[in-house]
Amino acid sequence: FTPRINCICCIGAGYVGGPTCAVIALKCPEIQVLIVDKNQDRINAWNGETLPIYEPGLDEIVKHCRGRNLFFSTDIDAGIRDAQLIFISVNTPTKTYGIGKGRATDLQFVEAAARHIGQIATGKKIIVEKSTVPVKAAESIAKILYSNIDDNVSFEVLSNPEFLAEGTAINDLLQPDRVLIGGSQTDPGIEAINQLAWVYEHWVPPSKVLRTNVWSSELSKLASNAFLAQKVSSINAVSAICEATGADISDVAHSIGLDKRIGSKYLQASIGFGGSCFQKDVLSLTYICEALNLTEVADYWHQVVVMNNYQKKRFARKIIQCLFHTVSNKRIAIFGFTFKKDTADTRESSSIYVGKYLMDEEARLVVYDPKADKGQIISDLREVSSQDPQRVDRLVSVINDPYDAAKDAHAIVICTEWDEFKALDYEKIYNSMYKPAYIFDGRIILDHAALLRIGFHVEVVGKVMKKPVNDLTPF
């Protein structure tokens, strides 16, 4: 085949489309990359000094390529017209209404993007589904595209799911475990797969570029996320057993992980997984299984989400129980609000739910996070307080200094594993807190022995902790 792609358009300048296409621009200097979005503010931010996404390494790449072969714009028509290959990288949230509410993937944005392409495109176009979508979504995209077709147009629809994780997106993109391309097994389909493979092979070894049919590709993405989420739920389930028995989750995870068949990654016990993908994709897989009448399979996967919800609730209950069964009007410092470190993203963060349960008990929350936006924190907490939105104004403050957040608090709750939390002066913090002073380490990142020596009561996911040194209280 002869490579003919010299212009790529990406519809959707979000967490996936932005970094992915920035890396394509970096690695393929001869290709023009146009990232388009209907959201003018987002595009302005991509064109400005402060990018709309915090991702280590992203700034440098965008600043290097922007204006050379990487362009951000709201002119979606021009992007569709000029490109031979178009990524659809729009949001695919869980449906909040109608059939499949709370589980099925909402495909309205994918459909709108496909219709837009159908209206504008002429000539030969390769359409690449990048957003995570249910199995057979590419078929729907193809139907929409072909229903508006005239003689001047032909489309090939590919599935090319993105496996990057936030916080490590640039590294994941530069050195992917694999690139997956699904396409129809016809001559034009295979030709389109080869065209997209050629783009990636600018920097990815050909042996890592996998070619499958469309449905295998779509299902692989959902199943990968379901497996990862399942691993986290499994270790979190074991953490509950540890707390009930005196086994130590760090020792257990370490020894489980050394088995090569299992592997050591995604065995970090936590307050439950968050983020925009895991829950959404497991729910989507569950919904698909139900629709296919695979009830037992649906129940199996659904349990991953059930366990995750349990972990968040269990952690919050432990806080309440330790603080003498009442947190009403007590100041509690929440350290970390994003769903993981090295991102500003708070979507589906477990902190939101821990915060909700504590607010249900009338605790006063003081939130500190190094990157999360203050307005976003407040709006996330408002969203889970729909019966009583005023309570957030009454109970929550967001502070930009961890020492101020902890001052006069009864407890500190570590919700995100930010590195900077390990380096704080906990002696100073202890001295400024109400006594007995508690730390709940939901991420197992602190030096617990040192905290006990200072005098803290320490509670950790998956561990039974000793009392602090010199503690004379009888409980």
Ligand code: UDX
């Ligand atoms: C297992 C554990 O592997 C071992 O570490 C432990 O000490 C004892 O239990 P075993 O039952 O002897 O060992 O065999 P294993 O190879 O793990 O297979 C167990 C079953 O799972 C077999 O029926 C095997 O066919 C099945 N299996 C295994 C699969 O169906 N698919 C797989 O991918 C792997």
Ligand code: UDX
């Ligand atoms: C995930 C997948 O990793 C990625 O391949 C896919 O493309 C998108 O979904 P992401 O959600 O960005 O990426 O982050 P990830 O690092 O996978 O973490 C997800 C959640 O699980 C976080 O809340 C994280 O804290 C939690 N987690 C992860 C654990 O609690 N324990 C672990 O061992 C690993």
Ligand code: ADP
């Ligand atoms: P993801 O995490 O999957 O990248 P985001 O929500 O971060 O999702 O980004 C998706 C982007 O897609 C948003 O900026 C949104 O404005 C954009 N978008 C959604 N639908 C369309 C559309 N039809 N045309 C252009 N942009 C769209």
